[in-house]
Amino acid sequence: MEMAPRTLLQKIWDDHQILEEDGQSLLMVGCHLGHDGSYYGFSVLEERGLKLRRPDQFFATPDHGVPTRSRSLDDVTDAAQRRGVETLERNHARHGFTHFGLGDVRQGIVHVVGPEQGITQPGLLLVCGDSHTSTHGALGALAFGIGASDVAHVLATQTVWRKRPKAMRITVDGTRPAGVTAKDVILAIIARIGANGAAQHVIEYAGSTIRAMSVEERLTVCNMSIEAGGRAGMVAPDDTTIEYLRGRPFAPQGADWDAAVAHWRNLPSDPDAVFDTEVELDATAMEPMVTWGNSPENAVPVSARIPSPQDAASTVQRDTMREALDYMGLAAGQAVRDIAIDQVFIGSCTNARLSDLREAAAIARQGRAMVPAMVSPGSSMVKQQAEAEGLDRIFREAGFEWRESGCSMCVGMNGDLVAAGKRCASTSNRNFRGRQGKDSRTHLMSPAMAAAAALRGRITDVREFAQGAA
Ligand SMILES: CC(C)[C@H](C(=O)O)[C@@H](O)C(=O)O
Numbered sequence: 001m002e003m004a005p006r007t008l009l010q011k012i013w014d015d016h017q018i019l020e021e022d023g024q025s026l027l028m029v030g031c032h033l034g035h036d037g038s039y040y041g042f043s044v045l046e047e048r049g050l051k052l053r054r055p056d057q058f059f060a061t062p063d064h065g066v067p068t069r070s071r072s073l074d075d076v077t078d079a080a081q082r083r084g085v086e087t088l089e090r091n092h093a094r095h096g097f098t099h100f101g102l103g104d105v106r107q108g109i110v111h112v113v114g115p116e117q118g119i120t121q122p123g124l125l126l127v128c129g130d131s132h133t134s135t136h137g138a139l140g141a142l143a144f145g146i147g148a149s150d151v152a153h154v155l156a157t158q159t160v161w162r163k164r165p166k167a168m169r170i171t172v173d174g175t176r177p178a179g180v181t182a183k184d185v186i187l188a189i190i191a192r193i194g195a196n197g198a199a200q201h202v203i204e205y206a207g208s209t210i211r212a213m214s215v216e217e218r219l220t221v222c223n224m225s226i227e228a229g230g231r232a233g234m235v236a237p238d239d240t241t242i243e244y245l246r247g248r249p250f251a252p253q254g255a256d257w258d259a260a261v262a263h264w265r266n267l268p269s270d271p272d273a274v275f276d277t278e279v280e281l282d283a284t285a286m287e288p289m290v291t292w293g294n295s296p297e298n299a300v301p302v303s304a305r306i307p308s309p310q311d312a313a314s315t316v317q318r319d320t321m322r323e324a325l326d327y328m329g330l331a332a333g334q335a336v337r338d339i340a341i342d343q344v345f346i347g348s349c350t351n352a353r354l355s356d357l358r359e360a361a362a363i364a365r366q367g368r369a370m371v372p373a374m375v376s377p378g379s380s381m382v383k384q385q386a387e388a389e390g391l392d393r394i395f396r397e398a399g400f401e402w403r404e405s406g407c408s409m410c411v412g413m414n415g416d417l418v419a420a421g422k423r424c425a426s427t428s429n430r431n432f433r434g435r436q437g438k439d440s441r442t443h444l445m446s447p448a449m450a451a452a453a454a455l456r457g458r459i460t461d462v463r464e465f466a467q468g469a470a
């Protein structure tokens with residue numbers, strides 16, 4: 001009998017399902033990633049006298065609490081954060097998993113490090129106790145964040161229970177206009193479908209715009225799947241994926257590589273596969289995007305004005321918009337381009353890979369920062385590569401601070417904070433209330449847009465600057 005056509009999601013799910021019970025699947029986990037917030041799971045192992053089931057399939061690196069001024073833990077002001085990093089080191093010594101510690105060039109934000117090291121691969125079922133695990137789907141993996149008790153379950157059994165999600169395909173077609181980056185594409189997607197638009201779904205991004213993207217750009221898109229309410233986001237593996245992985249430290253080698261590639265080639269959704277939900281967008285009509293509120297769905301083109309609560313679809317939405325404008329200190333009808341900012345953050349698992357830093361540097365070199373601006377590379381390897389091509393010098397000469405790698409001001413756990421009432425142009429993924437510090441105000445945008453905002457001290461259309469690489 002011929003098999004029914006399947007989506008990429010269905011293929012990976014079927015490959016990993018051990019059994020199905022009461023509507024839940026028990027799935028074999030191929031790769032488990034951890035960071036300095038992963039200690040709860042290990043304490044459960046200890047309480048129950050259990051061993052780490054597969055030390056060879058657990059990889060961790062400290063990111064959330066690490067200092068970015070230096071690599072010394074003495075620069076971490078919060079005792080709990082310091083304990084997180086130290087506990088990860090202790091668990092590594094005890095359980096023998098792969099650990100890229102502070103001072104190791106392979107350290108970085110776990111979602112930057114996985115792909116960079118070739119740990120993230122097509123067809124893998126990958127989990128991590130972190131919501132932005134969706135990032136790894138850019139390489140054709142099924143990757144999702146899991147809660148603390150699931151982390152303990154995976155550490156002990158290398159399996160996880162999950163309900164089979166629905167499949168959504170988001171097709172983006174056309175050539176992006178100049179100045180429109182992968183970040184703008186995902187912000188446009190979230191603005192269209194809403195912060196809950198992909199609830200219960202795993203998103204597959206498809207179409208000529210996605211196919212034309214580099215792996216680093218696809219990582220940016222998949223990273224924010226969770227901000228659209230999706231369980232995960234993925235892009236089918238293709239030549240771009242395979243060329244990206246070739247020769248990376250943890251990628252298969254020799255005959256194993258050939259076998260892996262043959263498997264990866266079979267993963268893309270079959271032509272007749274049916275998706276539960278389909279969404280289509282035209283990239284040719286897109287502009288650089290900026291958020292104005294406290295949800296990533298509050299994204300508008302940089303040339304637009306802030307929408308009015310009076311135009312909201314419901315009274316609930318109207319109240320939410322009013323509260324957001326009040327919190328953000330903004331008025332309906334105000335031009336986005338006029339908004340003065342207090343500082344700039346270029347970093348995070350969304351936008352701190354080498355290509356992001358190149359794009360930001362290409363703008364930074366055209367002027368001088370008028371407000372405090374900092375750059376925190378996504379990994380220590382990214383930092384090293386950026387320095388090898390002189391990006392650190394460009395940033396420093398433009399008055400930007402060049403820091404060490406970590407989550408940093410994306411979430412502020414390490415003490416890199418935006419002060420109360422201050423407005424930050426940020427390349428991260430969340431603009432929630434208090435996200436970058438108590439009463440801080442966040443505007444999400446691309447690395448080039450953030451650099452442009454730094455040079456002008458206000459939200460600026462990056463297309464006013466010369467385009468091109470640094
Ligand atoms: C602290 C961590 C568990 C959290 C997450 O799950 O995403 C963080 O990374 C974030 O981005 O909010």
Ligand code: SF4
Pocket residue numbers: 063064109111130132348349350406407408410411428429
């Ligand atoms: S960089 Fe930000 S979004 Fe990414 S894992 Fe760290 S805190 Fe979460």
